[in-house]
Amino acid sequence: MAADSLRTGLFNKTQFKNCGSFSNYYPKIIAAADFSSRAFRASQEPLDDNKNKFYKELGMFSFRKRIEDSILRAEMLAPTALELEEAKHVNQEEVIRDYDLWDDLSRSNEILLKLAESAKVVDNLRDLKYKAEEAKLITELAEMDAINYALFKQAYSASLDVNKFLDTYEMSKLLKEPYDMEGACIILESRCGDIYSERWAGQLAQMYMKWAQRQGHTGRIVERCPSNNGGLKSATIEFEFKFAYGYLSGERGVHSLIRSSENTSARPEASLASVDVIPLFIESSPDQLLIDDEDILVSYPSYCEDNLLGTSSTVQVQHIPTGLEVQSTGERSRFANKIKAFNRLKAKLLVVMRDQRISSVKSIKKDAKMDRWSRETRKYVLRPTKMVHDLKSGVQFPDVNAVINGNLDPLIAAHINSRQTTTFI
Structure with missing residues (x-):
């Protein structure tokens, strides 16, 4: 009971009114947190x-x-x-x-x-x-x-x-889930051919960088493919500090920026960007995961920054049985990119194995590769009312600008809290 009492001081009823019955377990501490919020x-x-x-x-x-x-x-x-x-x-x-x-x-x-x-x-x-x-x-x-x-x-x-x-x-x-203590690698991608989505992807990249700064850490944009309008077609950000993956794993999915037109009959405009989050192993290593060589396809596609430099060091690695694929282009040589791409693939496979509760790569279900645009995680509404709606936890947060400027803590805490609620139930 003493250990359980440590788990509640961060959460208050104002932020997490939609998070189920978790608050009923600890009325005294939540009352103190609620008192503080007033x-x-x-x-x-x-x-x-x-x-x-x-x-x-x-x-x-x-x-x-x-x-x-x-x-x-x-x-x-x-x-x-x-x-x-x-x-x-x-x-x-x-x-x-x-x-x-x-x-x-x-x-x-x-x-x-x-x-x-x-x-x-x-x-x-x-x-x-x-x-x-x-x-x-x-x-x-x-x-x-x-x-x-x-x-x-x-x-x-x-x-x-x-x-x-x-x-x-x-x-x-x-944060007791496997890999929660690891660093995190965020892979951002805007909806193809949409200039507003490309700008939105650029805003999301800055949002995560600002969030890291608020935690006293820094993020590194190790790969980026800029668009002609100042946005981003894609980007990869690495956070090399403890618990980064545990904090950010709930960000995985589609983030949509919604603007309603002044014309009420018109459909709201939505800018979409997908976010993938995989563990970045800092002190440990995913080397214990064995993958058969015949299950791996390595290719060397050109990448936007490669084309600007006139060179191509990008390495793409695909796991044929599951269809999962990753790439690395942030290192100077193909050899270094190949090592990083393999580590990212292993990290992805480990997350899938954890989610499917299996212990072998060969046991992964064939439908492991999901359409990254089919799973919406969060809506950022600018008009007619400002609101951030986290679809995973159900939490709604009124200050959109604060969130975009890096104040992700209430949403991250809501995600972690919802994981604990599911565990208790």
Whole structure:
């Protein structure tokens, strides 16, 4: 029960009202999160001497409530989390004492890596406790100093650090699916011959890059095929940080940007782009997956950037039995592209095997290759009302511009939450 209580602090009823009965399991923590979401927006605006005193007091009230909610959340979750992580760390130390590290070097490296990660989590949770106490103390000092705005701002900054760590920690506890801990490779493709879809694909690429920046990471556009209108025909983005695949796996499918014409009788205009997401193995490797050579078809098609350079280093690899195919063109040589294409194919096959709950490539059903345009994931509606509708989780989010500017966290959390709800049911 203690472990389960860690899984809810990130989610609140406002964001996930359509996510089923998951919220019924944890009323206290969700109530705290809901209470936090009602804080006034006045605190988000800078205060100056020209503002009305009423609005200044309202902003102070908002600061105080947000800080109190962060402290409450830390006091509810951090002690239990620290207790669990310390016990986990002790168990891992006992494993090392009982294990001969020279017997299997690859296994030893894995054990030592997990031990180091566990120690880091324990240290961060201890620091979190101090940060919450610091925010609480500064808040009390601000009250004593006749509501000192500068002190409140300092306490608020500390509370943001508390919330950011708890969000990340809770997410990591929920991401337990195979390959969730891996990096991610996103492959974008616009609808062929549609200039608006090409521009939309370019916006999606920037959306994912901005999302990574908000997480404190960077994405790399390793392959891109630009269109003549400034958009993208296709692009491949790699995110080389932990849990990237777990966060982004729900993005797979068709993303449509919908604009309704002022003429109500006309059909809404839709710009379409497909998104595929496969694991990017950073610390581990998919080499254990064996594929027969006769099941592989390697070709060397020309690619748009190759044509601009007058060369062709693109490598395309197809798995004949399933029809799955990938390509790589971002490396300088055919040899390097061939290695990367094979790794991407293995990653795709591993995901299909996981989804079909099988352990052998030969057992994959022949219909593994789906029409990438047949599965719609999300709608971004600009007119007549602005709304983002995530079709997988059922969540609707009103601020389209915020999402396109990289604020994917509510939608990503909704997807992860819906996976957990399905598991519980």
